[in-house]
Amino acid sequence: MGHDIRTYGGWRRRHGIGLLGMDTTATFLALGAALLLVLVAAIVPVALIYLLPPIALAGGFGLVRVGGVPVGRLVVARCRWRWGVLRGRNRYRAGVVIDHPRAFQLPGVLAPLTLLSAEDGYGGRYGIVWDRRTGLLTATLRVVPASTWLADRSDADSWVAAWGGWLAALGHMPAVRWVTVTIDTAPEPGSALADAVHRAVVPTAPEQARAIMNELVRAAPAAAADVDTRVSVTFDPKASAASPKDLFEAVADLGRTLDGLASRLGGCGVSVLGRATAAEIAGTVRTAFDPHSRGEVNRLLTGPRAEEVLGWCDAGPVAATEHTGHYEHDGGVSVSWAWHEPPRQNVRSDILARLVAPGPFPKRITLQYRALPATTASRVLQQEVNAAAFRAQFRRRTGRDETARDSWDAARARQAAAEEAMGAGVCLVSMYATVTVTSPEQLRRAIAHVEASADASKIRLRRLWGSQAAGFATTLPCGICPPELSRRLKH
Known part of the structure; x- marks a missing residue:
C-alpha cells in the first residue's frame, strides 16, 4: 500500500521579457542592435564591415554562457576582482593595538x-x-x-x-x-557538557561514578x-x-x-x-x-x-x-x-x-x-505571466517548439498569479x-x-x-x- 505524501508548489525563477536566455534590458539592446544593422545595411552597406565585428563580439559576450552566467558578466567580475586585489581590498588586518x-x-x-x-x-x-x-x-x-x-x-x-x-x-x-x-x-566542542558535568559532580562521589562521567564527556563530542x-x-x-x-x-x-x-x-x-x-x-x-x-x-x-x-x-x-x-x-x-x-x-x-x-x-x-509589497505583488506576477506569453508567441512566430521546461515555467507563473489572487x-x-x-x-x-x-x-x-x-x-x-x-x- 502506498502512502500519500504531501507536496507543495515549490519555487520559480523570476523571468522578464527576455529572449535567448537574456534579461529584459539585454533583449532590448539586442533588438536595437539588430535594427541598427538593418538601417545601416539599407543606407550605407559599406559600414557593415566596421560594425559587424564589435556587434558580433558583444553578442558573443552576452549570449555565450558558462555555468548559466554570460561570459561578459564573468569578464567584468574578473576585471573588478583583479583591480580590487591590486589595491589590496581583499586583505584585512585589524588594528588591535592602536587607539x-x-x-x-x-x-x-x-x-x-x-x-x-x-x-x-x-x-x-x-x-x-x-x-x-x-x-x-x-x-x-x-x-x-x-x-x-x-x-x-x-x-x-x-x-x-x-x-x-x-x-x-x-x-x-x-x-x-x-x-x-x-x-x-x-x-x-564538548565544553558545554564538560562544564555541566564538572558543576554537577561532587568530590564525595564514588570513584567509579566519576570515571563513568569523565568517559561520557570524553566520548560525547564525536557524536x-x-x-x-x-x-x-x-x-x-x-x-x-x-x-x-x-x-x-x-x-x-x-x-x-x-x-x-x-x-x-x-x-x-x-x-x-x-x-x-x-x-x-x-x-x-x-x-x-x-x-x-x-x-x-x-x-x-x-x-x-x-x-x-x-x-x-x-x-x-x-x-x-x-x-x-x-x-x-x-x-x-x-x-x-x-x-x-x-x-x-x-x-x-x-x-x-x-x-x-x-x-x-x-x-x-x-x-x-x-x-x-502587497500593493505591487499582483502587478509583478501579471508581468511574469505576460512575459511567459510573449516568449511563447515568439517561439511560435519563429517556428520553435515549446520545451517541457518552457511549459512548466508558464504553468508555474499562472499558478503563482492565481495563488496571489487568493491571498498568498x-x-x-x-x-x-x-x-x-x-x-x-x-x-x-x-x-x-x-x-x-x-x-x-x-x-x-x-x-x-x-x-x-x-x-x-x-x-x-x-x-x-x-x-x-x-x-x-x-x-
Missing part, C-alpha cells in the same frame, strides 16, 4: 556595522546590528524548530501553512526589508552537534509608518514590530526562545571567524558577565584574506555558495533536511526572504551556504560534503567566485543582503 575610533572595524561589507544593546520592554536587553551607512536595523530571534520527522502529517501541514501566512504578512509591513533564516550547525537556528529581521526606519525622528524612536518601533512577528512565529513549528542579546550576536560572529573559539565563547555566554566581556570589538577577525574561491580568516578557511537553481518539482516539507542537517564541519545555511504572499527567495574548516587539507572534503547534501535535496549551488567574503557575511546575523549590495554598486 583609533575604527580600530575594531570588521572587514568588507561588515565595516559599516555596529552593535547596539536595547531594552526589550520586559526587563531584558537584546542586540541590534545598525548599518550606519543605510540606517537599517537588524534584530535576531533565537528559535528551536520542531522536527517534521517526529510530527503528525497534519501538524507539519499546519506549520507550513502558518509559515506561508507569516511570510505573506510581511507584504503588509513595508518597514521590514528582508528576513534571514539561518541554521548554524557545528560539531559540539554531538551544536545547532543554532536564527531568524533575523532587517528593519528600515525610513519606510516605517511611524516615521521615527531619531535612532531611539526607530529602535522602539523595531521592538514593537518584533513582538508581533515573534508571537505569530510560534505557530510555524518553532519555539521562540527570545531575542538574541548583543553578546550572543557578537559571539556568533566571533565563532564564525574563529571556529577554535566556539567552546570559549559558549562558556562566556553562559556566564553572568557575558555582556561585559563579549562585545562588538571582540567579534571580528585579527586577519582575513579573500581569495577567488575561498576565504581565510583567523583559525579557519571558508567556502560560500549561492542558490543557483531550486528543485524543479513539487517539494516536501523536509526537502532541505539533508542540507541543513549537522555534519562533520561547521556550516551555515541561510534562506533570505524579501517580501514584495509573494517573496523573492535566495539561499546561501557557508562551510568552514580549521585545516586547508579538509577543504576539499568539506566542499564535497556540502555539494552532495545539496544534490540530495535537488538543489544546485554555485560557488560565489570572487564574492566569498560577502557570501560569508550573508550567513551571519548582521542583515547583509547581496542583491541590495549589488543594487547600491550599480547606483
Whole structure:
C-alpha cells in the first residue's frame, strides 16, 4: 500500500521579457542592435564591415554562457576582482593595538556595522546590528524548530501553512526589508557538557561514578552537534509608518514590530526562545571567524558577565584574506555558495533536511526572504505571466517548439498569479551556504560534503567566485543582503 505524501508548489525563477536566455534590458539592446544593422545595411552597406565585428563580439559576450552566467558578466567580475586585489581590498588586518575610533572595524561589507544593546520592554536587553551607512536595523530571534520527522502529517501541514501566512504578512509591513533564516550547525566542542558535568559532580562521589562521567564527556563530542537556528529581521526606519525622528524612536518601533512577528512565529513549528542579546550576536560572529573559539565563547555566554566581556570589538577577525574561491580568516578557511537553481518539482516539507542537517564541519545555511509589497505583488506576477506569453508567441512566430521546461515555467507563473489572487504572499527567495574548516587539507572534503547534501535535496549551488567574503557575511546575523549590495554598486 502506498502512502500519500504531501507536496507543495515549490519555487520559480523570476523571468522578464527576455529572449535567448537574456534579461529584459539585454533583449532590448539586442533588438536595437539588430535594427541598427538593418538601417545601416539599407543606407550605407559599406559600414557593415566596421560594425559587424564589435556587434558580433558583444553578442558573443552576452549570449555565450558558462555555468548559466554570460561570459561578459564573468569578464567584468574578473576585471573588478583583479583591480580590487591590486589595491589590496581583499586583505584585512585589524588594528588591535592602536587607539583609533575604527580600530575594531570588521572587514568588507561588515565595516559599516555596529552593535547596539536595547531594552526589550520586559526587563531584558537584546542586540541590534545598525548599518550606519543605510540606517537599517537588524534584530535576531533565537528559535528551536520542531522536527517534521517526529510530527503528525497534519501538524507539519499546519506549520507550513502558518509559515506561508507569516511570510505573506510581511507584504503588509513595508518597514521590514528582508528576513534571514539561518541554521548554524557545528560539531559540539564538548565544553558545554564538560562544564555541566564538572558543576554537577561532587568530590564525595564514588570513584567509579566519576570515571563513568569523565568517559561520557570524553566520548560525547564525536557524536554531538551544536545547532543554532536564527531568524533575523532587517528593519528600515525610513519606510516605517511611524516615521521615527531619531535612532531611539526607530529602535522602539523595531521592538514593537518584533513582538508581533515573534508571537505569530510560534505557530510555524518553532519555539521562540527570545531575542538574541548583543553578546550572543557578537559571539556568533566571533565563532564564525574563529571556529577554535566556539567552546570559549559558549562558556562566556553562559556566564553572568557575558555582556561585559563579549562585545562588538571582540567579534571580528585579527586577519582575513579573500581569495577567488575561498576565504581565510583567523583559525579557519571558508567556502560560500549561492542558490543557483531550486528543485524543479513539487517539494516536501523536509526537502532541505539533508542540507541543513549537522555534519562533520561547521556550516551555515541561510534562506533570505524579501517580501514584495502587497500593493505591487499582483502587478509583478501579471508581468511574469505576460512575459511567459510573449516568449511563447515568439517561439511560435519563429517556428520553435515549446520545451517541457518552457511549459512548466508558464504553468508555474499562472499558478503563482492565481495563488496571489487568493491571498498568498509573494517573496523573492535566495539561499546561501557557508562551510568552514580549521585545516586547508579538509577543504576539499568539506566542499564535497556540502555539494552532495545539496544534490540530495535537488538543489544546485554555485560557488560565489570572487564574492566569498560577502557570501560569508550573508550567513551571519548582521542583515547583509547581496542583491541590495549589488543594487547600491550599480547606483
